[in-house]
Amino acid sequence: MNSQNVFMGENLQELTVHGKKEFPIQYYADELFRLPGCQFPLHWHTEIEFFAARGGSIKAQIGRLEFLLEEGDGVFVNSNVLHSFSQLRPEDRCRCPNVVFSGELIAPADHLIYQKYIGPLLSSRQLPCVILKPSIPWQNSILSCLDRLFSLMQKHALKEERRPLPLLSFDSPADDIPCWEMQVQNELNRIWQLLISHAGEIPPVNIEKGEASLQIRMQKMLAFIRSHYASPVSLDEIAASASISKSEASRCFQAYMNQPPVSYLLDFRLEKAKQLLSSTPDTVEEISRKCGFRSSGYFCRIFKRRTGASPNQYRRETT
Amino acid sequence: MNSQNVFMGENLQELTVHGKKEFPIQYYADELFRLPGCQFPLHWHTEIEFFAARGGSIKAQIGRLEFLLEEGDGVFVNSNVLHSFSQLRPEDRCRCPNVVFSGELIAPADHLIYQKYIGPLLSSRQLPCVILKPSIPWQNSILSCLDRLFSLMQKHALKEERRPLPLLSFDSPADDIPCWEMQVQNELNRIWQLLISHAGEIPPVNIEKGEASLQIRMQKMLAFIRSHYASPVSLDEIAASASISKSEASRCFQAYMNQPPVSYLLDFRLEKAKQLLSSTPDTVEEISRKCGFRSSGYFCRIFKRRTGASPNQYRRETT
Known part of the structure; x- marks a missing residue:
């Protein structure tokens, strides 16, 4: 891995x-x-x-x-x-x-x-x-x-x-x-x-009925987020990628990720941003755009709230 | 095998x-x-x-x-x-x-x-x-x-x-x-x-120069005999199948089989004949022909000389 x-x-x-x-x-x-x-x-x-x-x-x-x-x-x-x-x-x-x-x-x-x-x-x-x-x-x-x-x-x-x-x-x-x-x-x-x-x-693993299809749905939604995080992504679209309702999508994420889909999407975008901050010379503005944040102001606020540091501080500490 | x-x-x-x-x-x-x-x-x-x-x-x-x-x-x-x-x-x-x-x-x-x-x-x-x-x-x-x-x-x-x-x-x-x-x-x-x-x-095996090509020639001649034994086969044809002279073919057979090509051919035909005698209802005449002998009289004489029994005796003893 x-x-x-x-x-x-x-x-x-x-x-x-x-x-x-x-x-x-x-x-x-x-x-x-x-x-x-x-x-x-x-x-x-x-x-x-x-x-x-x-x-x-x-x-x-x-x-x-x-x-x-x-x-x-x-x-x-x-x-x-x-x-x-x-x-x-x-x-x-x-x-x-x-x-x-x-x-x-x-x-x-x-x-x-x-x-x-x-x-x-x-x-x-x-x-x-x-x-x-x-x-x-x-x-x-x-x-x-x-x-x-x-x-x-x-x-x-x-x-x-x-x-x-x-x-x-x-x-x-x-x-x-x-x-x-x-x-x-x-x-x-x-x-x-x-x-x-x-x-x-081998003791049989207690697999619930429908587990396989649940897992496939989850995999489809994760794959959708991975390939679309740079653009605006709505809960509707995440759910649609697995052909399920928004509430079903939320239940799925809660079961596997213990968080709602949009919260996972935000974590995913922040992780991508961290990678770019420490491995590229891109500006904060560019990174914010590449990771699908609607504005660099919003990106900086949310980044600081989640990590305790501004994007530029993070970059200084990790490069 | x-x-x-x-x-x-x-x-x-x-x-x-x-x-x-x-x-x-x-x-x-x-x-x-x-x-x-x-x-x-x-x-x-x-x-x-x-x-x-x-x-x-x-x-x-x-x-x-x-x-x-x-x-x-x-x-x-x-x-x-x-x-x-x-x-x-x-x-x-x-x-x-x-x-x-x-x-x-x-x-x-x-x-x-x-x-x-x-x-x-x-x-x-x-x-x-x-x-x-x-x-x-x-x-x-x-x-x-x-x-x-x-x-x-x-x-x-x-x-x-x-x-x-x-x-x-x-x-x-x-x-x-x-x-x-x-x-x-x-x-x-x-x-x-x-x-x-x-x-x-591993002690190196003492391979003489040209051994590989000698072996390929031998394999070609053996393959020729295997696929043509039912028809008349001459020493000329055996040698030609490996693109070598008759004397070279004889040297090759002597080196690998310790016998001349035509003697090997005869042994091969007799073995085939034995197989047919013990596994098919074919007549001695038919078997003689299928194994490339020029006449059933010759086949019977040579069979008896090599095995000590006539084809019919051999068949009785082995079936």
């Missing part, structure tokens, strides 16, 4: 490219304490995610459900499932390793292994996520595989990509073997075997 | 389909003592082969080189390399497990793992084969993986396919897990990692 890129999507899903087409996996180490509200915001992707809680407890929102991840726990997040992670205590320093990858890294879509074991699990509505606890042996085996996987990715993939991620320490330091990508594939294969072999023991 | 099918190819290579397109691996258990001359004849395929010597010592011919496999040894035979296996002592009862599989079972051709680790090894002219000895730790690790792989394939793949192969016993009996194909992929991944990691320690 990458919090900056999450906001860049113009489409129905997070547009970040997770790894390369010929090796579709990406490693991240999210420093939740550095993010607004100590939270990695709600997002989704077609790829599979494995995330581990490090440095404190984490509140995971998967779809509309909330789970507590204690330090050392992990979670499997299925394809296309909305999810967010937030640090429970503001004083913690959570640096959480995670990987986002395509099931095709294990086996291509036209192979029997994909058709029998990967595709069916990815499309299972009953399995939006699996919480992984060290106290349960097969889950602990997955956590050990993840530890080796993170360690491999940090050591080898990061070195090649030169992405500025914090370096974490792992229990299983990666060997210096000349085919680390094959080791990565091997760990994923083992993790998947464990998931498949114990699928019957 | 399957000795019957080896003779059925009409093309430049063994035409047997090794496994299914969506799971391209096939397991065999060759009973060498049941084959003519206790030998699995010279053949080749684009797939990779791993073969284990069981029940006695084996003489492996790889290209033009000969290796002795002692009981418990194994061998990796690279893509497109001519090879044959024969039992050293006629009194032994060698039942040799082997797998033939596509490198794409580990990773598809457009993935980084294939491009970096599989393709280059498959096309390496310097690595026609690797003999695997239990006394060398990394080779022993491969042999252990092979044992698990054979065991998995025998238990699960054979059950599904209902092929009549002898059942062998393995040191690592296969578990009853619900995703055996993923275990197969995992073992292949580990075997390949071991090969790649120790490639530098």
Whole structure:
């Protein structure tokens, strides 16, 4: 995951490219304490995610459900499932390793292994996520595989990509073997075997009727906001993007985001503005326009109210 | 491998389909003592082969080189390399497990793992084969993986396919897990990692200059005989199929088959005739014609001289 890129999507899903087409996996180490509200915001992707809680407890929102991840726990997040992670205590320093990858890294879509074991699990509505606890042996085996996987990715993939991620320490330091990508594939294969072999023991997630269509509506509205935030956007238009009523749109946002649509839109615009303030030489006037604020006066007032600093003060502090 | 099918190819290579397109691996258990001359004849395929010597010592011919496999040894035979296996002592009862599989079972051709680790090894002219000895730790690790792989394939793949192969016993009996194909992929991944990691320690095979083109000539001539044996075939035509002189063709056959081209052609026709005698109701006259003999009288004389029985006696004994 990458919090900056999450906001860049113009489409129905997070547009970040997770790894390369010929090796579709990406490693991240999210420093939740550095993010607004100590939270990695709600997002989704077609790829599979494995995330581990490090440095404190984490509140995971998967779809509309909330789970507590204690330090050392992990979670499997299925394809296309909305999810967010937030640090429970503001004083913690959570640096959480995670990987986002395509099931095709294990086996291509036209192979029997994909058709029998990967595709069916990815499309299972009953399995939006699996919480992984060290106290349960097969889950602990997955956590050990993840530890080796993170360690491999940090050591080898990061070195090649030169992405500025914090370096974490792992229990299983990666060997210096000349085919680390094959080791990565091997760990994923083992993790998947464990998931498949114990699928019957995974407690069913309490999914409410209609959850899937609710989530699709939410994804449509989020995608609409992401691609239209620079222009004036009304609640009518947000609701229309998912073909639902305004009140239904508000209920949806309350359920998933715990805030009304227009408040989320404002947060989204302010985050985009912060990015532009610290990464471009654009004037406050230009940034205000690019982020869809109706006037720069209104932008400055609301920016100061929400962040405690004026846009120019923020720029000075962050550049 | 399957000795019957080896003779059925009409093309430049063994035409047997090794496994299914969506799971391209096939397991065999060759009973060498049941084959003519206790030998699995010279053949080749684009797939990779791993073969284990069981029940006695084996003489492996790889290209033009000969290796002795002692009981418990194994061998990796690279893509497109001519090879044959024969039992050293006629009194032994060698039942040799082997797998033939596509490198794409580990990773598809457009993935980084294939491009970096599989393709280059498959096309390496310097690595026609690797003999695997239990006394060398990394080779022993491969042999252990092979044992698990054979065991998995025998238990699960054979059950599904209902092929009549002898059942062998393995040191690592296969578990009853619900995703055996993923275990197969995992073992292949580990075997390949071991090969790649120790490639530098593999003693270079003494390949003579021009070996590759010699082998291609041999393959062309074998393919020509396989597709034309039913018609009159001259030494001129055999040589012409590889665009070489008659004397060069004879040298080639001597080097690889230890017999002249016309003698190999005769053996090939007799093997085809044996197959037809025991598997069809065709008359001796018809079989003689289908196998390219110029008259049934000549066919009967030569058949009796080589096998000790007349065609009709052979048919009675084998059906």
